């Protein structure tokens with residue numbers, strides 16, 4: 001095997017604000033691995049069109065996402081915008097003829113997202129694009145000859161499809177052209193909603209459920225101070241809300257203060273207000289420089 005850096009491909013949709021879950025669960029890892037690998041990261045705006053979206057905002061949201069991930073430390077030379085590279089769409093067509101209708105119909109994300117759309121509205125528009133998007137995803141991955149793709153459990157099936165498409169294409173064209181991408185498992189925390197720690201932090205749950213990475217310090221303070229700590233679990237196990245606050249301290253690499261508060265928890269002396277203040281401080285320390293980076297990038301007229 002030749003001694004070269006492996007190619008890594010990862011992507012994010014430009015769906016508006018970046019929240020703590022996106023940062024700790026994805027973007028921070030992008031920054032961490034971008035030297036070790038030959039990393040390519042995409043803002044995949046065609047994927048955003050598969051679910052309801054605001055057409056007039058998509059262009060601005062795409063660039064904002066580029067600026068936000070740059071502010072987090074992702075190098076600009078590692079970034080691409082999907083819609084600016086026509087080969088993504090072209091290869092999607094070719095790959096669409098390389099996989100079967102049945103394969104796509106078995107994708108659980110299509111079923112889940114389709115049902116999610118229909119939950120609130122029985123007549124909801126489930127686009128053909130939503131059905132087809134794993135093919136576009138295969139094009140995103142294979143076009144860059146990605147050896148590795150950081151994935152969560154929910155994306156494993158799509159990666160398997162990408163491998164099947166690569167194998168079928170290579171067989172059909174009698175050439176080992178496309179690489180078979182493998183999952184890259186990295187340990188990333190699952191950040192829960194502060195307002196309802198039984199659920200994952202997500203924008204789709206509504207404003208109070210996510211902490212905007214670039215939001216103002218007062219709002220972060222308020223959100224953390226009002227975080228739900230007791231969710232009615234057994235009191236001999238740490239509640240999801242308290243555990244989530246400890247996880248945030250760990251994600252912010254505040255290991256000493258976390259350990260000291262954990263000791264307080266074990267001895268029964270922990271005041272939740274102290275835990276929350278430690279989280280507030282850690283988050284403000286984390287987000288302040290990122291906000292400054294973003295302001296500088298947006299003020300740069302060359303961008």
Ligand code: AMP
Pocket residue numbers: 012013015020021022023024025026152189190191192200201202
């Ligand atoms: P999304 O916008 O939900 O597609 O998320 C973009 C990226 O952020 C994906 O890699 C997700 O796995 C990650 N992510 C989103 N929400 C969370 C969360 N609450 N905790 C950890 N990672 C998350």
